Amino acid sequence: MNNNKTDFAYQMVYRYLSRLTNELPGGPAVKLPSLRLLARRLRVSISTVQNAYSLLEKEGRICSVPKSGYYALPQPCNDTHCEGNDLLERYQAGTRRPEMFVFGADEPTLLQSLDGALLNLERDLMRQYPCQPDPRFQPFGDIELRTALAAYYTSSTERCWHPDNVFIGPDKTGVLKTVLKALQLRDCAVLVESPCAWSMLRTLQSFGIRVVELCADAEGVIDTDELNGLLQHGEVKMAILSSRMDSVRGRIMGAEQRQRLADVLNRQGLWVLENDSQGGLCFDEQATPLRDLIDPERLLILGAFDKTIGLEAPFGYLLSRHSRPLWHQQMLLRSFRLPPIRQKAIARLLSSGQLDRHLQSLRQSLQERVGHLTTLIDRYLGEDVRFEHPQGGATIWLNNVHRVDMGRVFERLLEQRIVIAPGELFSVRGLHQQSLCLSGAADWSQNIESMLVIIRNALVQERLG
Structure with a gap:
């Protein structure tokens, strides 16, 4: 900082x-x-x-x-898109309104970012690499950043990555769309863990993909026999799973459970897309990433920098050992034109160890902040919700003890200038309607206790039966 x-x-x-x-x-x-x-x-x-x-x-x-x-000056009204029935549109419109207290946004770097260091590096690099008229560009991403990412993900001689295995895109969504196009997954089925980030769900739906949601029980255990039966029909072509922890709930799967899950996926020969956009925010640094258990020929790693460096580093990236010409073709077709100096600056943060030091500090800050918020939630909402203490990330997943109309809770809180993330956002099947997500990286200059009291009152007022 x-x-x-x-x-x-x-x-x-x-x-x-x-x-x-x-x-x-x-x-x-x-x-x-x-x-x-x-x-x-x-x-x-x-x-x-x-x-x-x-x-x-x-x-x-x-x-x-x-x-x-x-x-x-009078600010333009952002309520024009709040009149529809789409929950995501109403949620996003609420977060854009300047007077709102956004309590549900998963933005860990609002607590602590590397944006300042990144921009300082960029200014230094601009002096080293003066702008010159040059029509050439690197369609797979700047070679310095690809090299740094390959080194970052190499953990042994068996798990070794090379720059030719790395591809850079404008953001995580852009890279995900490239994967779906390259693997010709339009109108197929894809397995995701549930709850799942709404941005990923909406991207899959835009390709006409049938989303199969994989839910763990209250203890976080997945029925692998049921999963094996589900996958045997052959309709599911790819599984998208978190690297070290469930990025929405901050839950780490047990080692044995994770190994059984990997065994099922390997036997079925699925593409496995490891979502590593928040793997570096896992509080347990020794937790084994999913990629270490998956067949390397069927493994894809999807990552991004915005959740770890900050919003000034929006780029997404893909690592894959399989079919290099396939990825080259897709990246050439999409012709992403990304600022090379910013990519080089991110590469320097990676290769110098500055990103690792930042992540260590950010994890500690998140753990303290989220721990404080769980204490307050227990004090003010303890009779109305149940939750697990997150093992990483910035968010806390709450399950209501009593049945409530969460849509009405959401609307009632909007009237009070509070934006929460209803659980329904994280499913395409209408799951998690009795859940909500709060963030520890919200603006703590506000009175958090009063916000929680308002949320508790809304939950009580909208109980069903």
Whole structure:
């Protein structure tokens, strides 16, 4: 994290002004405090206040009027897409509204990111690699980043990766679409663990894929005999499973259970796509990744940097030892044009060990924050929900003790300016309707206790029977 005092003061003023402008009533532009008054009030320099105002002006949230001062501009209404019945659209519209407290977003790096270090590296690299007119591009991703990822995933001579096995895309969804296209999975069936990230579910559905949801019991155990019977019909062509832990619930599968699951998948000869976008956030660093148990010729590894580095590193990536010409063809057809300097900066974070050090610190921060939130949930919601203490990640999965109308709970909380993630978002079959997801990486400058009280009241008011 950046400990520079000037940066801290600038960020503090920016956050203060952001909240101030968000809380202003709609209507005409409202005059904001003068530079001198705000500097005195917040005990910072006038230049620090000026920098914060300038950024808000570039974002179109305020304007400066010569000889008059700064004014907050009315913000466009984001409710236009809230009128439909699609839960995901309503959830996303809620998260975009500036006055909302987003309590359900899975964004671990909001707690601590490497965005600052990444951008500093990028500036240094821009001086080393001056921009020149050059029509050439690397369709598989920058070779330095591919080399760094290959080294990052190599754990032994038996589990060795090379740059030719690595492919970079604009984001995880773009890479996933490339996989589905390359393997010709349109209109086939794909097995996913449930609950599953809504972005992945919607991507699969957009290809006409039938999603088969694999659910564990209350103890986290999967019936492998039932799974074996399900896969014997041959309709399922690929399984998408988390690397070290269930990324939604933060649950680590037992070693024996994981081995039995891998044995079934290997016997059936399925493609196995290991989702490693949050593997580095598992609190148990010794947990065995799924890839170590899967037939290497049927293994694909899907990853991304946004959950570990930050939103300034959106790129996704794929590792595969199988059919290199197939992936080359697909990447050439899609012709992703990605900024090479940003890719090189990410490569330096990987190869220097800075990402590993960051992940160690981020895991510790997440463990403390999520642990604190579970204590508060137990105190304020203990009679209404049951949950497991997460073993990684930023989110906590809650199951209601009493039957409730979760749709009405969601709407009631929106009216209170709170956005939760209802469990129904994480299924295509309408599962998890008595569950919800909260994030420990929410804005803790807010009164979390009062938010939980409001959630408890909504759960009580919308009980069924």
